[in-house]
Amino acid sequence: MKSLMVTIDAMLWAARAVLPAVSKDDVTPVLTAAEWSVKGDVAVLTATDRYRVHQVTVPVSEASEGEFLMPRVQLDWIRRNANAYRSPLARVRVSWSEPEEGAPVASVLGSGVIRAEVVFGTDELAMQRRPVKGVFPPVARLFPEGAAEAGEMAEVYGMNPDFLADLRGLRKGRHEPLRFYSPRLRDGQRLAHPMLVTNADGSARALIQPNLLLDGAAS
Incomplete structure:
Protein backbone atom coordinates (compact mmCIF):
# COMPACT_ATOMS: atom_id res chain seq x y z
CA MET A 1 0.00 0.00 0.00
CA ARG A 130 -13.22 1.97 0.15
CA PRO A 131 -12.40 5.00 -2.00
CA VAL A 132 -15.22 6.74 -3.82
CA LYS A 133 -15.31 5.60 -7.43
CA GLY A 134 -15.45 7.97 -10.36
CA VAL A 135 -13.51 10.74 -12.02
CA PHE A 136 -13.21 13.86 -9.88
CA PRO A 137 -14.03 16.99 -11.92
CA PRO A 138 -10.93 19.04 -12.86
CA VAL A 139 -12.01 22.03 -10.77
CA ALA A 140 -8.44 22.83 -9.71
CA ARG A 141 -7.80 24.27 -13.16
CA LEU A 142 -10.41 26.96 -12.46
CA PHE A 143 -8.04 28.66 -10.02
CA PRO A 144 -6.14 31.58 -11.58
CA GLU A 145 -2.35 31.44 -11.68
CA GLY A 146 -1.92 34.55 -9.55
CA ALA A 147 -3.57 37.60 -8.01
CA ALA A 148 -3.12 39.65 -11.19
CA GLU A 149 -5.15 37.13 -13.16
CA ALA A 150 -7.65 36.70 -10.33
CA GLY A 151 -8.85 40.29 -10.49
CA GLU A 152 -9.16 43.21 -8.14
CA MET A 153 -9.33 43.09 -4.38
CA ALA A 154 -13.03 42.97 -3.57
CA GLU A 155 -14.79 46.11 -2.44
CA VAL A 156 -18.31 45.59 -1.05
CA TYR A 157 -20.18 42.37 -1.76
CA GLY A 158 -23.10 40.49 -0.36
CA MET A 159 -22.34 36.79 0.06
CA ASN A 160 -24.18 33.68 1.14
CA PRO A 161 -23.62 33.92 4.93
CA ASP A 162 -23.26 30.15 5.35
CA PHE A 163 -20.55 29.98 2.69
CA LEU A 164 -18.83 33.02 4.17
CA ALA A 165 -18.74 31.38 7.62
CA ASP A 166 -17.27 28.20 6.12
CA LEU A 167 -14.33 30.19 4.72
CA ARG A 168 -13.00 30.59 8.25
CA GLY A 169 -11.63 27.05 7.96
CA LEU A 170 -9.09 28.27 5.40
CA ARG A 171 -7.26 30.20 8.11
CA LYS A 172 -4.40 28.56 10.01
CA GLY A 173 -4.94 30.89 12.96
CA ARG A 174 -7.93 32.74 14.37
CA HIS A 175 -6.50 36.16 13.51
CA GLU A 176 -5.12 35.30 10.07
CA PRO A 177 -6.69 37.51 7.38
CA LEU A 178 -8.36 36.22 4.22
CA ARG A 179 -7.97 37.92 0.85
CA PHE A 180 -10.95 38.28 -1.51
CA TYR A 181 -10.47 38.86 -5.25
CA SER A 182 -13.43 39.80 -7.42
CA PRO A 183 -13.61 39.05 -11.17
CA ARG A 184 -12.00 41.67 -13.40
CA LEU A 185 -14.03 44.30 -15.22
CA ARG A 186 -14.29 44.21 -19.00
CA ASP A 187 -16.01 47.08 -20.81
CA GLY A 188 -17.53 48.16 -17.51
CA GLN A 189 -18.97 44.71 -16.79
CA ARG A 190 -17.64 42.10 -14.37
CA LEU A 191 -16.53 38.84 -15.94
CA ALA A 192 -18.69 35.85 -15.03
CA HIS A 193 -15.93 34.15 -13.05
CA PRO A 194 -15.99 33.02 -9.41
CA MET A 195 -14.60 35.12 -6.60
CA LEU A 196 -11.21 33.89 -5.38
CA VAL A 197 -10.50 33.73 -1.63
CA THR A 198 -7.04 32.88 -0.24
CA ASN A 199 -5.42 32.71 3.17
CA ALA A 200 -2.34 34.80 4.00
CA ASP A 201 0.33 32.51 2.51
CA GLY A 202 -1.75 31.07 -0.34
CA SER A 203 -1.72 27.51 1.00
CA ALA A 204 -5.53 27.48 1.14
CA ARG A 205 -7.95 28.94 -1.38
CA ALA A 206 -11.57 28.82 -2.45
CA LEU A 207 -13.79 29.80 -5.38
CA ILE A 208 -17.36 31.01 -4.91
CA GLN A 209 -19.76 30.89 -7.86
CA PRO A 210 -20.77 34.33 -9.22
CA ASN A 211 -24.49 33.62 -8.91
CA LEU A 212 -23.99 33.65 -5.14
CA LEU A 213 -22.58 37.18 -5.23
CA LEU A 214 -24.54 40.40 -5.12
CA ASP A 215 -22.92 43.67 -6.16
CA GLY A 216 -22.99 45.80 -3.03
CA ALA A 217 -23.76 48.91 -5.05
CA ALA A 218 -26.91 47.30 -6.40
CA SER A 219 -28.18 45.84 -3.13
Whole structure:
Protein backbone atom coordinates (compact mmCIF):
# COMPACT_ATOMS: atom_id res chain seq x y z
CA MET A 1 0.00 0.00 0.00
CA LYS A 2 1.04 3.58 -0.59
CA SER A 3 1.07 5.90 2.42
CA LEU A 4 1.91 9.30 3.86
CA MET A 5 2.30 10.94 7.26
CA VAL A 6 1.01 14.36 8.28
CA THR A 7 1.11 16.23 11.59
CA ILE A 8 -2.03 16.50 13.69
CA ASP A 9 -2.22 20.29 13.38
CA ALA A 10 -1.80 20.25 9.59
CA MET A 11 -4.40 17.49 9.20
CA LEU A 12 -6.95 19.23 11.41
CA TRP A 13 -6.53 22.47 9.47
CA ALA A 14 -6.85 20.69 6.11
CA ALA A 15 -9.98 18.84 7.21
CA ARG A 16 -11.63 22.01 8.56
CA ALA A 17 -10.79 23.85 5.35
CA VAL A 18 -12.16 21.37 2.79
CA LEU A 19 -15.01 19.57 4.58
CA PRO A 20 -17.56 22.40 4.11
CA ALA A 21 -17.20 22.06 0.33
CA VAL A 22 -17.56 18.25 0.24
CA SER A 23 -21.06 17.56 -1.05
CA LYS A 24 -23.61 15.81 1.17
CA ASP A 25 -25.78 15.01 -1.85
CA ASP A 26 -25.08 11.44 -2.98
CA VAL A 27 -26.82 11.99 -6.33
CA THR A 28 -23.29 12.60 -7.63
CA PRO A 29 -21.18 10.26 -5.45
CA VAL A 30 -17.81 11.54 -6.66
CA LEU A 31 -18.57 14.95 -5.11
CA THR A 32 -19.09 13.35 -1.68
CA ALA A 33 -15.32 12.82 -1.52
CA ALA A 34 -12.24 14.98 -1.13
CA GLU A 35 -9.59 14.45 -3.77
CA TRP A 36 -6.06 13.85 -2.46
CA SER A 37 -3.18 14.48 -4.86
CA VAL A 38 0.22 13.62 -3.39
CA LYS A 39 3.45 14.68 -5.06
CA GLY A 40 6.84 15.11 -3.43
CA ASP A 41 6.50 16.44 0.09
CA VAL A 42 3.03 17.98 -0.24
CA ALA A 43 -0.56 16.79 -0.51
CA VAL A 44 -3.27 18.88 -2.17
CA LEU A 45 -6.84 18.30 -0.96
CA THR A 46 -9.68 19.55 -3.15
CA ALA A 47 -13.46 19.47 -2.64
CA THR A 48 -16.46 20.90 -4.48
CA ASP A 49 -20.25 20.82 -4.13
CA ARG A 50 -20.77 22.55 -7.52
CA TYR A 51 -21.30 25.96 -5.90
CA ARG A 52 -17.79 26.40 -4.51
CA VAL A 53 -14.34 24.85 -4.51
CA HIS A 54 -12.06 24.61 -1.45
CA GLN A 55 -8.43 23.54 -1.81
CA VAL A 56 -5.51 23.26 0.64
CA THR A 57 -1.86 22.27 0.37
CA VAL A 58 -0.27 20.55 3.37
CA PRO A 59 3.27 19.27 3.98
CA VAL A 60 3.61 15.49 4.30
CA SER A 61 6.45 13.08 5.08
CA GLU A 62 7.31 9.49 4.20
CA ALA A 63 4.95 9.97 1.29
CA SER A 64 4.18 7.90 -1.78
CA GLU A 65 2.90 9.77 -4.82
CA GLY A 66 -0.61 9.17 -6.09
CA GLU A 67 -4.24 10.25 -6.07
CA PHE A 68 -7.37 8.94 -4.35
CA LEU A 69 -10.89 10.04 -3.37
CA MET A 70 -11.48 9.94 0.39
CA PRO A 71 -15.15 9.67 1.47
CA ARG A 72 -16.53 12.58 3.47
CA VAL A 73 -17.31 10.32 6.44
CA GLN A 74 -13.66 9.24 6.65
CA LEU A 75 -12.26 12.77 6.46
CA ASP A 76 -14.71 13.86 9.15
CA TRP A 77 -13.64 10.87 11.29
CA ILE A 78 -10.02 12.04 11.03
CA ARG A 79 -11.04 15.55 12.07
CA ARG A 80 -12.99 14.38 15.11
CA ASN A 81 -10.44 11.85 16.37
CA ALA A 82 -7.30 13.84 15.59
CA ASN A 83 -8.70 16.66 17.70
CA ALA A 84 -8.38 14.39 20.75
CA TYR A 85 -4.61 14.03 20.22
CA ARG A 86 -3.37 17.62 20.08
CA SER A 87 0.28 16.75 20.69
CA PRO A 88 3.44 17.53 18.67
CA LEU A 89 4.21 13.80 18.83
CA ALA A 90 0.92 12.70 17.28
CA ARG A 91 0.60 11.99 13.57
CA VAL A 92 -2.00 10.93 11.04
CA ARG A 93 -1.05 8.13 8.66
CA VAL A 94 -3.09 7.69 5.49
CA SER A 95 -2.56 4.54 3.42
CA TRP A 96 -4.25 3.61 0.18
CA SER A 97 -4.22 0.85 -2.40
CA GLU A 98 -5.28 1.05 -6.01
CA PRO A 99 -7.67 -1.46 -7.64
CA GLU A 100 -5.95 -4.53 -9.03
CA GLU A 101 -6.67 -5.22 -12.66
CA GLY A 102 -8.79 -8.32 -13.14
CA ALA A 103 -9.94 -8.54 -9.50
CA PRO A 104 -13.72 -8.61 -8.81
CA VAL A 105 -15.04 -5.06 -8.48
CA ALA A 106 -16.96 -5.98 -5.31
CA SER A 107 -13.76 -7.14 -3.58
CA VAL A 108 -11.22 -5.02 -1.69
CA LEU A 109 -8.60 -5.90 -4.30
CA GLY A 110 -10.93 -4.77 -7.06
CA SER A 111 -12.01 -1.50 -5.46
CA GLY A 112 -8.95 -0.49 -3.45
CA VAL A 113 -8.98 0.72 0.14
CA ILE A 114 -8.11 3.82 2.18
CA ARG A 115 -6.92 3.40 5.77
CA ALA A 116 -6.66 6.41 8.08
CA GLU A 117 -4.81 6.10 11.40
CA VAL A 118 -4.33 8.56 14.25
CA VAL A 119 -1.04 7.54 15.88
CA PHE A 120 0.18 8.71 19.30
CA GLY A 121 2.90 6.61 20.91
CA THR A 122 1.53 3.10 21.25
CA ASP A 123 -2.05 4.33 20.86
CA GLU A 124 -3.63 3.99 17.46
CA LEU A 125 -7.13 4.64 16.13
CA ALA A 126 -7.95 3.46 12.63
CA MET A 127 -10.79 3.65 10.11
CA GLN A 128 -10.83 1.82 6.79
CA ARG A 129 -13.07 2.64 3.84
CA ARG A 130 -13.22 1.97 0.15
CA PRO A 131 -12.40 5.00 -2.00
CA VAL A 132 -15.22 6.74 -3.82
CA LYS A 133 -15.31 5.60 -7.43
CA GLY A 134 -15.45 7.97 -10.36
CA VAL A 135 -13.51 10.74 -12.02
CA PHE A 136 -13.21 13.86 -9.88
CA PRO A 137 -14.03 16.99 -11.92
CA PRO A 138 -10.93 19.04 -12.86
CA VAL A 139 -12.01 22.03 -10.77
CA ALA A 140 -8.44 22.83 -9.71
CA ARG A 141 -7.80 24.27 -13.16
CA LEU A 142 -10.41 26.96 -12.46
CA PHE A 143 -8.04 28.66 -10.02
CA PRO A 144 -6.14 31.58 -11.58
CA GLU A 145 -2.35 31.44 -11.68
CA GLY A 146 -1.92 34.55 -9.55
CA ALA A 147 -3.57 37.60 -8.01
CA ALA A 148 -3.12 39.65 -11.19
CA GLU A 149 -5.15 37.13 -13.16
CA ALA A 150 -7.65 36.70 -10.33
CA GLY A 151 -8.85 40.29 -10.49
CA GLU A 152 -9.16 43.21 -8.14
CA MET A 153 -9.33 43.09 -4.38
CA ALA A 154 -13.03 42.97 -3.57
CA GLU A 155 -14.79 46.11 -2.44
CA VAL A 156 -18.31 45.59 -1.05
CA TYR A 157 -20.18 42.37 -1.76
CA GLY A 158 -23.10 40.49 -0.36
CA MET A 159 -22.34 36.79 0.06
CA ASN A 160 -24.18 33.68 1.14
CA PRO A 161 -23.62 33.92 4.93
CA ASP A 162 -23.26 30.15 5.35
CA PHE A 163 -20.55 29.98 2.69
CA LEU A 164 -18.83 33.02 4.17
CA ALA A 165 -18.74 31.38 7.62
CA ASP A 166 -17.27 28.20 6.12
CA LEU A 167 -14.33 30.19 4.72
CA ARG A 168 -13.00 30.59 8.25
CA GLY A 169 -11.63 27.05 7.96
CA LEU A 170 -9.09 28.27 5.40
CA ARG A 171 -7.26 30.20 8.11
CA LYS A 172 -4.40 28.56 10.01
CA GLY A 173 -4.94 30.89 12.96
CA ARG A 174 -7.93 32.74 14.37
CA HIS A 175 -6.50 36.16 13.51
CA GLU A 176 -5.12 35.30 10.07
CA PRO A 177 -6.69 37.51 7.38
CA LEU A 178 -8.36 36.22 4.22
CA ARG A 179 -7.97 37.92 0.85
CA PHE A 180 -10.95 38.28 -1.51
CA TYR A 181 -10.47 38.86 -5.25
CA SER A 182 -13.43 39.80 -7.42
CA PRO A 183 -13.61 39.05 -11.17
CA ARG A 184 -12.00 41.67 -13.40
CA LEU A 185 -14.03 44.30 -15.22
CA ARG A 186 -14.29 44.21 -19.00
CA ASP A 187 -16.01 47.08 -20.81
CA GLY A 188 -17.53 48.16 -17.51
CA GLN A 189 -18.97 44.71 -16.79
CA ARG A 190 -17.64 42.10 -14.37
CA LEU A 191 -16.53 38.84 -15.94
CA ALA A 192 -18.69 35.85 -15.03
CA HIS A 193 -15.93 34.15 -13.05
CA PRO A 194 -15.99 33.02 -9.41
CA MET A 195 -14.60 35.12 -6.60
CA LEU A 196 -11.21 33.89 -5.38
CA VAL A 197 -10.50 33.73 -1.63
CA THR A 198 -7.04 32.88 -0.24
CA ASN A 199 -5.42 32.71 3.17
CA ALA A 200 -2.34 34.80 4.00
CA ASP A 201 0.33 32.51 2.51
CA GLY A 202 -1.75 31.07 -0.34
CA SER A 203 -1.72 27.51 1.00
CA ALA A 204 -5.53 27.48 1.14
CA ARG A 205 -7.95 28.94 -1.38
CA ALA A 206 -11.57 28.82 -2.45
CA LEU A 207 -13.79 29.80 -5.38
CA ILE A 208 -17.36 31.01 -4.91
CA GLN A 209 -19.76 30.89 -7.86
CA PRO A 210 -20.77 34.33 -9.22
CA ASN A 211 -24.49 33.62 -8.91
CA LEU A 212 -23.99 33.65 -5.14
CA LEU A 213 -22.58 37.18 -5.23
CA LEU A 214 -24.54 40.40 -5.12
CA ASP A 215 -22.92 43.67 -6.16
CA GLY A 216 -22.99 45.80 -3.03
CA ALA A 217 -23.76 48.91 -5.05
CA ALA A 218 -26.91 47.30 -6.40
CA SER A 219 -28.18 45.84 -3.13
